[in-house]
Amino acid sequence: MTSIKPSQIAPRYLEQLGHKGGAFLIGKGPDGTCNAMTIGWGSIGYAWNEDTLTVLVRQTRFTKPLIDASGVFTVSVPLDQDLKAALSLCGTKSGRDMDKFAAAGLTLHPGxxxxxxxxxxxxxxxxxxxxxxxxxxxxxxxxDHERYYADHDYHTMYTGKITACYLLD
Ligand SMILES: Cc1cc2nc3c(=O)[nH]c(=O)nc-3n(C[C@H](O)[C@H](O)[C@H](O)COP(=O)(O)O)c2cc1C
Known part of the structure; x- marks a missing residue:
């Protein structure tokens, strides 16, 4: 495990989000339920004298109430790993209906x-x-951005203080 400054890795994160299939946003509810959804939009920033990460989550996502209840989230990002199939599954199926980790062959590790x-x-x-x-x-x-919300499924923006940022070997 190697800690890295968010500002140092920001270009690769944004490239992965926007152009290389996205990243996994993970939430854990009070009853221990964990779920991951694919995200393609988001930002890295600096506010309140802290490194911050913002994710955009639509109201209908199963992941949303998990984040609302716990007040924490993680984002796991493939860099050179080919996880396109898992990103596709986590971006098209809901945790309401299935265990996406099992279905995609993804292994969890405690934060x-x-x-x-x-x-x-x-x-x-x-x-x-x-x-x-x-x-x-x-x-x-x-x-001209209203076209993204034809069904009124608006985003909630969660800005998190980054409490840890690291690479796993
Ligand atoms: C490449 C990609 C990017 C996505 N980006 C977002 C996003 O930034 N915000 C969002 O709310 N949904 C996004 N989605 C859709 C969710 O990942 C998808 O609706 C997912 O099934 C929600 O899972 P859940 O109901 O288990 O939370 C994206 C899907 C894909 C395939």
Whole structure:
């Protein structure tokens, strides 16, 4: 395990998010239920004198109430690993209906700073404690972006303080 500065790895994270199939957002509920969903949108930042990670989660996602209840999340990111099939499964099936970890052959490993696991097969991991939860206000969205919300399934933006950022060998 090698700690790395979020600002140092940010370009690779953003490239993976936007152009290489995405990353896994993991939540763990109070009853121990864990779930992962694929994310393709998000950002890395710096606020409140902390490194931060923001993820966008639509209301209908099974992962959402898990994050709401626990106030923590992790993001596991494939870098050179070929996890396209697992990303596709976690991005098209819901944890409401199945154990996606088992179905995709993904192994969980406990987080080191939060009570939420990471996915062992990925190289890069962010562990986060939610510091800001922001419901999207549709009226504030530029008109040309409304096409992303034809079904009114708006995003909630979770900004987490990054409590650990590391590479697994
Ligand atoms: C490449 C890709 C990127 C995605 N990005 C997001 C995202 O950023 N936010 C989101 O809410 N859903 C996103 N999705 C859709 C969710 O991953 C998908 O609806 C998933 O089945 C939700 O799982 P859950 O119900 O178990 O939480 C993405 C799907 C794919 C395939």
């Amino acid at each position: 080191q700073s939060v009570d939420c696991p990471i996915i062992e097969q990925c190289a890069l991991h962010f562990e986060c404690q939610v510091v800001l939860t922001q419901e999207m206000e549709p009226g504030r969205l530029a008109q």
